[in-house]
Amino acid sequence: MESLFARIDSKREDLVSFTQELVRIPTINPPGEDYTRCAEFLGERLAKSGFSLIYERAKGTPGDSDRYPRKNVIARFEGKHSGSCVHFNSHLDVVIPGKGWTVDPFGGLVKDGKVFGRGACDMKGGLASSVIAMEAIIEEGINFSGSIEISGTVDEETGGYGGVAFLAEKGFFSKPRVDYVIIPEPLNVDRICLGHRGAWWAEVEIFGRIAHGSMPFLGDSAIRHMSYFLQLLEQQLFPKLDQKKTIMPVVPDGARRSTLNLQAIHGGEDESFLGMPSPCVPDSCRLVMDRRFLIEEDINDVKSEVIALLDHLATSRTNFRYRINDIMEFLPTMTDIDAPVVKAVSNAIQNILGKTPDHVISPGTYDQKHIYRIGHLGDCIAYGPGILDLAHQPDEYIVIDDMIASAKVMASSTLKLLGVS
Numbered sequence: 499m500e501s502l503f504a505r506i507d508s509k510r511e512d513l514v515s516f517t518q519e520l521v522r523i524p525t526i527n528p529p530g531e532d533y534t535r536c537a538e539f540l541g542e543r544l545a546k547s548g549f550s551l552i553y554e555r556a557k558g559t560p561g562d563s564d565r566y567p568r569k570n571v572i573a574r575f576e577g578k579h580s581g582s583c584v585h586f587n588s589h590l591d592v593v594i595p596g597k598g599w600t601v602d603p604f605g606g607l608v609k610d611g612k613v614f615g616r617g618a619c620d621m622k623g624g625l626a627s628s629v630i631a632m633e634a635i636i637e638e639g640i641n642f643s644g645s646i647e648i649s650g651t652v653d654e655e656t657g658g659y660g661g662v663a664f665l666a667e668k669g670f671f672s673k674p675r676v677d678y679v680i681i682p683e684p685l686n687v688d689r690i691c692l693g694h695r696g697a698w699w700a701e702v703e704i705f706g707r708i709a710h711g712s713m714p715f716l717g718d719s720a721i722r723h724m725s726y727f728l729q730l731l732e733q734q735l736f737p738k739l740d741q742k743k744t745i746m747p748v749v750p751d752g753a754r755r756s757t758l759n760l761q762a763i764h765g766g767e768d769e770s771f772l773g774m775p776s777p778c779v780p781d782s783c784r785l786v787m788d789r790r791f792l793i794e795e796d797i798n799d800v801k802s803e804v805i806a807l808l809d810h811l812a813t814s815r816t817n818f819r820y821r822i823n824d825i826m827e828f829l830p831t832m833t834d835i836d837a838p839v840v841k842a843v844s845n846a847i848q849n850i851l852g853k854t855p856d857h858v859i860s861p862g863t864y865d866q867k868h869i870y871r872i873g874h875l876g877d878c879i880a881y882g883p884g885i886l887d888l889a890h891q892p893d894e895y896i897v898i899d900d901m902i903a904s905a906k907v908m909a910s911s912t913l914k915l916l917g918v919s
């Protein structure tokens with residue numbers, strides 16, 4: 499291991515410049531800019547290190563077009579003999595920079611031991627660390643059985659349909675091809691993320707009847723109906739959700755329970771569309787809800803809680819009419835703490851960072867949901883060098899020392915999983 503770790507240390511400059519180059523490809527999603535350039539940039543590098551490549555465009559998935567092709571790359575390196583496969587999966591896409599930056603979000607500035615830029619933390623720094631780690635194993639000429647894979651996939655920030663979900667449908671995240679998956683998402687260098695809470699997004703529309711705004715008594719205001727629904731949520735659902743505790747070690751602490759975000763509300767005529775307000779009673783009001791739920795909860799109960807409140811209003815308020823549509827739903831996942839991939843990475847963190855790692859659960863979902871649900875692969879975690887709180891923030895950065903440390907953790911746990919002691 500000493501010589502492997504020394505080799506990773508010696509790759510520091512390469513690691514930094516590779517991260518900078520990745521950050522400089524502005525893979526903003528939506529709409530999905532520069533996916534091809536980024537996938538090929540990663541693929542060409544891995545091909546030089548001896549990986550064989552497969553490119554998969556997720557034709558027909560949301561957002562895919564000739565202008566914005568959903569291009570993924572899967573790279574595989576075979577060991578001397580057959581055996582298990584360890585797969586590192588990183589998403590190539592980043593969210594929009596947003597406001598408040600003091601540096602160029604796509605400049606890849608290096609300062610004070612950090613690389614700055616949109617995606618540096620989430621998660622191009624993690625991707626670069628995994629690449630350096632696997633290249634170090636190959637260059638050391640370590641004789642291992644099995645194989646190593648690195649994938650660069652798209653669209654994680656918008657649900658992963660054109661990325662991991664698409665590839666999982668094709669068997670890229672199932673046995674016998676793959677046994678262990680590590681996703682270098684930014685969950686902090688000394689923590690292991692076992693999974694995530696569930697998510698249910700839904701749209702509730704409440705109906706009214708249009709009339710002249712000067713005679714609202716002749717119509718029926720959808721916004722007033724909605725206000726009764728919001729009151730019920732405040733009085734009955736929010737307090738109930740606060741009481742729902744979980745065995746899932748979700749971070750931060752505030753997310754260690756059920757939560758609901760009222761994400762958007764639209765009612766009445768759209769004045770920005772009409773140019774000025776129009777005197778009408780609103781005949782429609784729509785609410786988008788983002789409900790995050792726990793492993794102890796059943797998705798059907800999660801939905802029923804909301805529907806029961808709406809049904810209560812439908813029977814108690816005159817002319818209360820509604821519809822509710824699912825937008826998307828993902829079940830919670832939590833990898834067993836005794837799973838081989840958890841143990842291997844835990845031991846490596848202990849040895850390299852001298853610290854017993856925390857096992858955590860992410861408040862939001864990431865691509866593990868597809869690997870679990872479509873690929874039926876349970877041996878999956880997120881582990882990467884980025885600082886969770888910096889994701890999607892202005893002046894996002896990755897600490898270079900953390901990238902080096904995580905690369906050592908990735909390399910040594912990979913060898914352990916492949917049976918090299």
Ligand SMILES: [Zn+2]
Pocket residue numbers: 589620621654683684864
């Ligand atoms: Zn991410």
